[in-house]
Amino acid sequence: MVASNGSMATQSMAHAVKASSSSALGAIQVEGVGKVYPSRRGAASIVAVKDVSFSVAAGEFVSLVGPSGCGKSTMLMAIAGLTQPSGGRVVIDGQPVTAPRRSVGVMFQTPELFRWRNVLENVLLPVDVFGLNRAAYLERARELLRLAGLGAFEHAYPQELSGGMEQRTALCRVLVADPSIVLMDEPFGALDEFTRERLNIELLRIWDATRKTVVFVTHNIGEAVFLSDRVIVMGTQPGRVLEDVQVPLPRPRTVESMRERPYHETLYHIRDLLGLSH
Amino acid sequence: MAGVSAVDPTVESSIEGQANARAPGTVPGSNDDKPGLDPLQRRWVEPIVSLGVLITFLLAWTLSSQLRLISPLVLPPPASIATEIMDVVRAPWFLGDLVATTTETIVGYLLAAVVAIFLGVVLSTFRRLRRIVYPYVVVFQVIPSVALAPVLIIWLGPGISSKIGLAFTISFFVVLVNTIEGLERVPANSLRLMTSLAASRRQTFLMLSLPAALPYVFAGLRTSATLALIGALVGEFITSTAGLGRRLVEFSFAMKADSVWALLVLIGALGMVLYGIVALIDRRVVWWRA
Amino acid sequence: MAADGNGFAPEMTTSSRLLSPRAVDALLTIGTLAGLLVLWYWANASRAVSSLLLPAPLAVAEGFITLVTSSFFYGHLFATAFETIVGFALAAVAGILLAVALSQSRFVERIAQPYIVVFQVLPKVALAPVLVIWLGFGFESKIALSAAIAFFPVLVNTMKGIEGVPANAVRLMRSLAASRRQVFTMLTVPVALPYIFAGLRSAATLALIGAVVGEYVTAREGLGKLLVTFSANAQQPLVWATTAVIGALGLLLYGIMILISRRVVWWRA
Structure with a gap:
């Protein structure tokens, strides 16, 4: 598996990926966004999200945390242009979001690798869809795979990969066309705790180097605190922002960061906000 | 979403279609406690026992024929069927009848496949149209298409066309329903991924929906390969100018038991060959299926 | 699709309408049928299509009334229904029993597998003429054909269902020191039932096909025989009416199968 070449590999991955990303684009403003699902047959309509506002600066790592039904995924999909808010708007780099755009990459909880494409071809999917020249991106895709510890697997098919390897492939896929914003919808939620932690550390190293804007949805508070500059804590009925929490942990963060006092203080502050007794 | 009843027919056909695709070495739960063989034993023992069962069966059959337990008018011994097969194959009429039945089957099948896949794509592209038309599709899939044989003979004549028509009718709906079903079952998150990449409808269809639906389409194509042959044979039973089905009825009424059984074996072989070809193409095209 | 809390529900307009979109589609479905009937009527009235190929709707309706008011019709209907139901019942019982028996031993099951696959693919209707010789012109040969055709979907689906019992559920039953019998009745049967009913549903249609094809070849009575006779006598309206009855x-x-299966495997949806 990939564990052995973990930290060294990702460090150099960081360098490789850094070279290709240059712009300071990727600022997000969410302005009073609401989402109402119309009812059927006269029942009350469902207010999924009500009047949510926050902003994410270019290069910032922000997590959305909250219980099921708080609308955190709805917010992510609104930023991605995959769903239209019923009220308010989302603005990216000064332009309101009306449809999905190339500069925004999305990673889902399930890897969604295509069984008829091998690992390399799966990573190149955005390149194919964007009508870019495959040859121009081949090296970058290979580099990403190599540094994600999947160098030996580029010709393997998704059926042959473990869950963690599948999500690594999906991570390479979202990065291959160099988006300025990466939206992640509980990407490691289906993985076991060990794999999840390893991938979190790798993700941070990559982010440290590329400084892409990341919006990360999770229901794992520890994961959110460890990864993020800010954690936006959301509540239910209706989905709304409870508090925008700064994470006072210095970067770069390592596993050791999780032993530090600010980590625990932030974690318990968020637990209190969400009404989790301890 | 369509009603449960509307979806059901395909579930069956896909269940049937995948029935023989059992992964070796997987032990399903209910069989946990059963005495298992290690893989090596399995590789040798099972085919040998399987073959042994067949040989024992043939011997018992021969023996009961010789002891006159079974009348040779009802079931001739295997040896005489085997000799008769050689005679039938060499008979001057055989090639013509074989070509007739095979042509009817293949032409009807291919027409059905092309039209059904095309229509399936159209119907799942225009969802509104699909909702309006689908009840009829379900009805036609459930009613026995062989009942249309006489009507088709009136329309298309006693020759080859009416059998092509019946082969077409009988195999059409399975492919249509499976195609629609396959396109319907493309994972929602995969579609969202394509949307997030701002993929065009065409790109989404070619890169995702079509390959994702292919296993279902081929499950339908496998089932309908057998059905097309049935259509051709039933058509020939009623009226025809040529074909193995007609010859079978003729021999039956002439009480030529040897020839009837020889023909049955040959028709069975034809069915196996046709199915085998489709299964082979399936494996080539949808190689990524588990 | 309902609002799933993830924000992926299809966008809908909230404007109030007289009819729901579903009702409109249902009306259009019926409208399609009405349109086809009008087209059919027009095709005959304008002599665009010969009434030999396609008799006028009214002629078919008359044919239908002639048929159902005739003295002979019910005998034929009963014969076909009888053959179908008996053939179906035989196939169902035999298919389920054999599947249960085979699944008792993994080894036997694997030995039987190639034969099942081969027989499943063979065109069983080819047996029709042979069965007539063996069992005569009466209903026995049709029942046999019906059962032969309907048998395999039941067998294969039941085996599939039994195989689909989750390993952990079996472990749970074992941890409760359940007997083999208890595992079978409390776990295997309920898990397999949806599959069995899927098989029975195909089998019902196939049993009817078997009966009709058997009657095509030779029969004293039955809708298939009626159909062939009308067709030979060029009684077009009656051919169409009989086809509709089948x-x-x-x-x-x-x-009926859907109804029963909804009642029995109510937990499936």
């Missing part, structure tokens, strides 16, 4: 019978059988 279709209706097929729908009825399938409908």
